[in-house]
Amino acid sequence: MPEESTTPDLVELSRQAFDAANRHDLDAAMSVFGPDAVWKTTGLGSIYQGVAAIRGGYETMIGAFDEFEVEAEEILNLGSGVTFAVIRLSGRPVGSSGHGGHVQMRYASVGEWVQARIVLQMSYLDIDEARATAERLA
Secondary structure, eight states: OOOOOOSOOHHHHHHHHHHHHHTTOHHHHHTTEEEEEEEEEETTTEEEESHHHHHHHHHHHHHTEEEEEEEEEEEEEEETTEEEEEEEEEEEETTOOSGGGOEEEEEEEEEEEETTEEEEEEEESOHHHHHHHHHHHO
16 A cells, blocks of 8 residues: 655645635634744735734735635745745725726745745745745745
């Protein structure tokens, strides 16, 4: 009987976190973060340290929208505990109406994982910069 891999599937864990964010289930979305994790948003200048602060950042982001969806266009496990994802965020900001109020943003995320938990997540508006960072870290 073949042995099952004990290596966590970081791509699947990432997908589960995105799905949880779409359901506004922040408990499930935060479950991928280590207790002392850091989330840096390069280009926006925000740094969140610890799960409570990261959750607050997510709550602020999701709370700014009446309709919110995050879709991972691509998620790659580059090895050495590094993931790279291209993400499309779309939604309708609170108080806007009709199609004129719908916004989209495409960005990339680089994750550093230890024991199936994110210890550092970096979000980039420049996808090429994110990919180069991820490749360097891996």
